Amino acid sequence: xxxxxxxxxxxxxxxxxxxxxxxxxxxxxxxxxxxxxxxxxxxxxxxxxxxxxxxxxxxxxxxxxxxxxxxxxxxxxxxxxxxxxxxxxxxxxxxxxxxxxxxxxxxxx
Amino acid sequence: xxxxxxxxxxxxxxxxxxxxxxxxxxxxxxxxxxxxxxxxxxxxxxxxxxxxxxxxxxxxxxxxxxxxxxxxxxxxxxxxxxxxxxxxxxxxxxxxxxxxxxxxxxxxxxxxxxxxxx
Numbered sequence: 455x456x457x458x459x460x461x462x463x464x465x466x467x468x469x470x471x472x473x474x475x476x477x478x479x480x481x482x483x484x485x486x487x488x489x490x491x492x493x494x495x496x497x498x499x500x501x502x503x504x505x506x507x508x509x510x511x512x513x514x515x516x517x518x519x520x521x522x523x524x525x526x527x528x529x530x531x532x533x534x535x536x537x538x539x540x541x542x543x544x545x546x547x548x549x550x551x552x553x554x555x556x557x558x559x560x561x562x563x
Numbered sequence: 564x565x566x567x568x569x570x571x572x573x574x575x576x577x578x579x580x581x582x583x584x585x586x587x588x589x590x591x592x593x594x595x596x597x598x599x600x601x602x603x604x605x606x607x608x609x610x611x612x613x614x615x616x617x618x619x620x621x622x623x624x625x626x627x628x629x630x631x632x633x634x635x636x637x638x639x640x641x642x643x644x645x646x647x648x649x650x651x652x653x654x655x656x657x658x659x660x661x662x663x664x665x666x667x668x669x670x671x672x673x674x675x676x677x678x679x680x681x
Contacts, residue, residue, distance in 0.1 A: 463604070488669075498607075498656070498672040540606070550597070551670065555606040 456481050458543045458554035466560045467531050475526040475557045477515075477541030486544040487517055487524040488551065493537045501526075501539070511535070531561045565591055567659055569673035576647055577681055584642045584676045586613075586657030592637035593659035597670065598630075601654040613640040613657075647680040654678075 457480040467473050479485055487504040502510045504517040504524060515526045524541060541554040566589040576582050586596055594615045599607040611632050612620040619632035629651075631643040644651050654677050658670040 490670075497674045498658075498670075500669045503669070550609070550612065552609070553599075553607045 456543050456552040458541050458552050460539075460541055460554035460557050462557050463555065464558050464560070466562060468562050469533055470530050473528050473531040473535070473559065473561070475539050475541075475559065477524045477526065477554055479522050479524065479541075479543045481522075481543055485517070485519075487515070488542040488544065489513070489515055489524075489526050490540045490542055490553070491537050492540070498540070531559075533561045533563055535559060536561045565661055565671045567593075567657060567671045567673040569655075569657055569676050571676060572674060573677040573679070575679045575681065578648055579646055581643055581645045582647055582678060584644075584655055584657075584678070586640045586642070586659075586673055588638045588659050588671075591659075591661055593640075594637060596634060596640040596657055596659045598632065598640075598642050599656045599658065601656060601675075603654075607656060610642075610655075615640075644678065647678070649680045652678055652680045 459478045461476050489501040490498050491501040492498045502508055513526055513528045515524050517524050536559055538556050538558050540556045542551040544551050568587045568589055570585045574582055596613040598610045600610050601607050609622050610625045613632045613634040615634045615637055621627045629645055634640040654675050656675040658672045660670055
């Protein structure tokens with residue numbers, strides 16, 4: 455069974471501080487991991503996917519199969535990063551995703 | 564591009580009535596759409612996968628007779644909550660992948676529909 459765990463429901467940091475949003479997954483096959491973000495009063499949108507190995511808005515995430523983790527990191531948080539972040543797990547074709555419970559990130563001035 | 568729109572954004576209905584929520588892909592064709600349900604401060608729970616021209620695939624524990632899904636065209640999927648009860652009150656969200664990028668895992672989400680059953 456697929457499962458995604460985000461241990462922190464709330465995370466608060468100050469502007470300029472590093473931030474790490476944790477995500478662990480459970481999946482028997484070859485996982486595809488994603489981070490989705492929802493800014494206030496906006497719809498959910500893709501932030502980044504592990505297969506692209508890209509940096510979006512300064513965020514990066516590395517898939518660690520040994521630790522079954524896909525933590526999202528940013529070295530210097532900005533106020534506009536305040537949002538709800540969801541880690542999601544896909545198991546192949548079809549885009550069927552399992553979402554974690556989400557982490558509400560607040561970046562204080 | 565790749566905009567998904569839901570209607571209505573919010574709806575209030577009386578217990579026992581049925582409510583239909585529409586999900587449209589505005590600028591692309593979607594052979595598959597996903598319906599999620601989200602309770603306050605909780606994650607998105609996949610309810611069913613809507614397939615154009617065929618029956619929807621429901622997740623375990625989701626009553627297919629309660630949540631009727633119809634995907635009659637490549638741009639429209641509907642979710643009908645039949646004989647709604649207060650416990651059906653929730654935020655319903657649809658999403659769709661671009662067919663040519665279905666392997667990428669990127670989903671485009673609607674704005675969601677908040678249902679309140681009195």
